[in-house]
Every structure is written in structure tokens, then in C-alpha cells.
Amino acid sequence: MKAPALRYLLAGGIIFSLAACGSTGNEAGAAxxxxxxxxxxxxxxxxFVRVIGADDVAVTQIIKPNVDPHDYEPTPADLQAIGAAKVVVESGVGLEKWLDQTVQSAGFDGTVVDSSQGVALRKGDPGDEEMAGGDPHIWHNPLNAKIMVSNIEKGLAAADPDRAAAFAKNLAAYSAQLDQLDAANLAAWAKIPVEQRKLVTNHDAFGYYVDRYQLQFVGSVIPSMDTSAELSARQLQDLVAKIKATGTRAIFTESSLPPKTAGAIAQQAGVKVVGGEDALYGDSLGAQDTPQGTYLGAEQHNTLVLVGALGG
Structure with a gap:
């Protein structure tokens, strides 16, 4: 773990176990x-499921780290895992466009938990049919994450009532950590003048974060909440002009998307590109068995990178 990340973690009072929150998953098949x-x-x-379920659950994770969920296509192993499961947990808001058909094809007869239930959604782009149901990147506001884990806890408890008390205990502890994450983010952004909080990213994945911490979203390299869209020549010119006009300081790339176009736009606009180890986690988490391989670690990383680049 990098020293700044450790300082942020300790300053926010967030102590968590990689063993409890890690991203390792079991192979497809019986638990x-x-x-x-x-x-x-x-x-x-x-x-989230690993944290709330802890040692009482065996989790098969469909989409691996740094894989774009917008274009994901399920595999035969995914169908096998779903067919053998008792519970399927989705992020929701149409992010997993492939899930309903896959569940049906797998002959799944358990419970599907939509973790987005109860979250106040940001509106999708009216011109983007796939995102018309709302912005699916709900987890970037820790308060939304609290709703998501609460939905997951209810689903696990319904499927395994004998362990409901353990799930509830884990939920209470993790909800407190999410509150600490939010408080640490608020404290970090309070040190950055509002006029410097201008954000340009690979794609429009951080709307809930922008709203929560009062950033200004200037634009994105991919002009959509989905990653399949592409900038036209006119849109590219408009984005460069907007970056220059607003005094935006940087373009932030994302771990699951190629940075090439962002680099070209940054060169034209005369700003820096933040990427590599500092790439943001927009649609994914980091590698397994790393701090960024957990939700808490990835979100802490994002805030460290953003505040560091925009506050310098």
C-alpha cells in the first residue's frame, strides 16, 4: 500500500481486513x-457480498477486475455457476444487460437480489437508450453503497435465516466503515477550492461522486455512461475547447479503459493525463489481494488521486 493511501486510511479511521474484503472468488460449481x-x-x-457474508458464503464473481461490464458477454462457466447458486446478486440499473437471459438459460430457481433497490438514481442520457433507465454507477457515493449492502444483507438473510444475525452484525460494522469513508472524502475535498474541482474522465462514470462531493463534470472522452460510444470529431473539438475555457487541470483515465484517446485530447488541450498506477477505478476494482481490490480501497484511491491532481 502506498504511504499516502495509508495516511488517508488511518486519518479517516478506516481499518479493514483484506482477508475479509478481498476479491478472490471460488471456481464455478457447488459451494x-x-x-x-x-x-x-x-x-x-x-x-460487498464477501464482507456481509464473510465465512458463511462462497462467492463466484462473474466479471473480473478491469473488465468492462458494459460489453460483457457471459461464458458457459457463468451459466454453470448461476445454475448451482442459491442467490444471484446484481449491481442493477441495467448495468448487467445480459443477466436476465443468462439466469433463464441457466435454469436458476433461487433469489436474484437487485442491490440498487431504493437508491435515488441520476437520470441517464436521453439520447442513450441503454442508459435511459438511469446512471448505473451508483456505488461511487458511499451512501448509496450503504443501501446496496443493506439490500444484500436482506437477500442473504432470506436465503439463510439461520445466519441472519451474523449477516446483520457484519452489515452494521461495514456500514460504519462506509460512513467513515464518506467523512474522509468530505474532509479531503473541503481543502480543495470549488473552482478547482473540475473533472474530465474516460467516460461518464462518476456522476454520483460528482454530486456528493460538489465537483464540476466538464466532460468525458467517451460521451456516454456506456463505454461503447465514441466521440465525433466535432465532439472532440468541443471537449478540448471546454477544457481550455474552464481551466480544467487534468484528464483522468480509468483502469478498465484504454488511455490513448485521453492522451491525444490532453495534448491538444495542454493539460496532463493522470493514468497508469493512478488510473481511476470507474467500472471496476483493482487486482486481487491488493487494497484497491476492495471497494473501500478503490474509492480511497480515487479520492487520493483526484484531490492530489486537482489541488496541486
């Missing part, structure tokens, strides 16, 4: 004896 078999779609919800 070990005595454990509840759960399939989780994305790295974020898989991490």
Missing part, C-alpha cells in the same frame, strides 16, 4: 459444505 452459494456480477457487489 463448500455448509456455505451459501452466491453468484455476484461485478467486482463491487462481489466485494
Amino acid at each position: 463448500p459444505a455448509g456455505k451459501l452459494a452466491v453468484v455476484a456480477t461485478t467486482p463491487e457487489v462481489a466485494d
Whole structure:
């Protein structure tokens, strides 16, 4: 763990165990004896399930780290895992466009938990049919993450009532950590003047974060909440002009998307590109067994990178 990340973690009072919150998953198939078999779609919800379920669940994670969930296509192993599971947990808001058909094809007869239930959604782009139901990147506001883990806890408790008390205890502890994450983020952004909080990213994945911490979203290299869209020549020129006009300081790349176009735009606009080890976690988490391989670690990383680049 980098020293700044450790300082941020300790300053926010957030202490968590990589063993409890890690991103390792079991192979497709039957769960070990005595454990509840759960399939989780994305790295974020898989991490949430591992935290709330702890040693009482066996989690199969469908989408691996740094894989774009917008264009994901399920595999035969995914169908096998879903068919053997008792619970399937999705992020929701249409992010997993492939899930309904996959669940049906797998012959799944358990419970599907939509972790987005109850979250106040940002509106999708009216011109983007796939995102018309709302912005699916709900986890970037820790208060939304609290709703997501609460939904997951209810789903696990319904599927395994004998362990409901343990799930509830884990939920209470993790909800406190999410509150600490939010407080640390608020404190970090309070040190950055509002006029410097201008954000340009690979794609429009951080709307909930922008709203929560009062940033200004200037634009994105991919002009959509989905990653399949592409900038036209006119849109590219407009984005360069907007970056210059607003005094935006940087373009932030994302771990699951190629940075090439961002670099070209940054060169034209005369700003820096923040990427590599400092790439943001927009649609994914980091590698397994790293701090960024957990939701808490990835979100702490994002705030460290953003505040460091925009406050310098």
C-alpha cells in the first residue's frame, strides 16, 4: 500500500481486513459444505457480498477486475455457476444487460437480489437508450453503497435465516466503515477550492461522486455512461475547447479503459493525463489481494488521486 493511501486510511479511521474484503472468488460449481452459494456480477457487489457474508458464503464473481461490464458477454462457466447458486446478486440499473437471459438459460430457481433497490438514481442520457433507465454507477457515493449492502444483507438473510444475525452484525460494522469513508472524502475535498474541482474522465462514470462531493463534470472522452460510444470529431473539438475555457487541470483515465484517446485530447488541450498506477477505478476494482481490490480501497484511491491532481 502506498504511504499516502495509508495516511488517508488511518486519518479517516478506516481499518479493514483484506482477508475479509478481498476479491478472490471460488471456481464455478457447488459451494463448500455448509456455505451459501452466491453468484455476484461485478467486482463491487462481489466485494460487498464477501464482507456481509464473510465465512458463511462462497462467492463466484462473474466479471473480473478491469473488465468492462458494459460489453460483457457471459461464458458457459457463468451459466454453470448461476445454475448451482442459491442467490444471484446484481449491481442493477441495467448495468448487467445480459443477466436476465443468462439466469433463464441457466435454469436458476433461487433469489436474484437487485442491490440498487431504493437508491435515488441520476437520470441517464436521453439520447442513450441503454442508459435511459438511469446512471448505473451508483456505488461511487458511499451512501448509496450503504443501501446496496443493506439490500444484500436482506437477500442473504432470506436465503439463510439461520445466519441472519451474523449477516446483520457484519452489515452494521461495514456500514460504519462506509460512513467513515464518506467523512474522509468530505474532509479531503473541503481543502480543495470549488473552482478547482473540475473533472474530465474516460467516460461518464462518476456522476454520483460528482454530486456528493460538489465537483464540476466538464466532460468525458467517451460521451456516454456506456463505454461503447465514441466521440465525433466535432465532439472532440468541443471537449478540448471546454477544457481550455474552464481551466480544467487534468484528464483522468480509468483502469478498465484504454488511455490513448485521453492522451491525444490532453495534448491538444495542454493539460496532463493522470493514468497508469493512478488510473481511476470507474467500472471496476483493482487486482486481487491488493487494497484497491476492495471497494473501500478503490474509492480511497480515487479520492487520493483526484484531490492530489486537482489541488496541486
